[in-house]
């Protein structure tokens with residue numbers, strides 16, 4: 451299921467404003483890549499171009515290429531809805547459908563995709579996805595209760611279960627732990643490490659320890675100045691970024707000198 455991502459000469463705009471400039475990078479299948487950098491440097495914007503969510507905003511567009519296993523996501527014959535199905539996204543705040551049951555929350559994406567599914571298959575998929583998200587044991591006796599009755603950390607794992615139920619090839623996570631307590635955060639981090647066996651994962655995080663704990667590769671983004679676009683400064687193995695980065699700006703950021 452996991453796939454490779456190659457980004458080539460990508461420029462990202464909101465109307466006339468170029469928010470991110472000239473990104474070139476690759477993400478290996480079955481790996482976790484963390485995006486780090488100061489606020490406003492374009493990490494979330496860039497993440498959203500990897501499943502064509504960026505262009506949902508009026509006036510927003512990209513130039514350049516994002517290839518998934520060599521296929522350009524932005525080619526004219528590519529259906530953006532199909533792209534968003536292949537490439538799942540988990541957001542900062544857990545966003546289960548509050549009145550929908552836990553089981554129906556897991557199936558929500560599958561149903562939105564108009565996939566017909568028998569009752570038995572649906573039950574299997576609910577179990578498999580909740581197990582995949584390390585949530586099954588906590589909710590198996592209350593699958594018909596509303597998703598909003600879960601704790602924040604459980605809700606976030608429910609959202610991950612919903613994302614993996616559609617069997618995506620890539621999972622994008624935009625600060626998935628920022629609204630969670632430390633125990634739930636560790637649960638999500640463990641889960642990310644397990645999911646890496648099947649998925650290509652990209653995570654935006656403000657938490658440097660988290661980047662160091664969960665990711666194989668880290669990409670550092672920065673702003674050249676006010677009103678300037680964000681740029682990818684360097685991407686390397688996480689151990690290298692945190693011990694011997696090539697760029698002074700990276701060193702300054704990870705050592706807490708700015709950002």
Ligand SMILES: Nc1ncnc2c1ncn2[C@@H]1O[C@H](COP(=O)(O)OP(=O)(O)OP(=O)(O)O)[C@@H](O)[C@H]1O
Nearest residue numbers: 464469487488489490491492493494495496507680
């Ligand atoms: N919907 C939008 N319309 C116009 N400009 C936007 C929009 N969303 C973000 N921007 C701008 O794009 C730039 C990058 O923002 P983005 O949210 O991607 O940065 P970020 O690195 O993820 O920041 P943070 O760490 O604070 O979440 C910023 O200048 C921001 O103001």
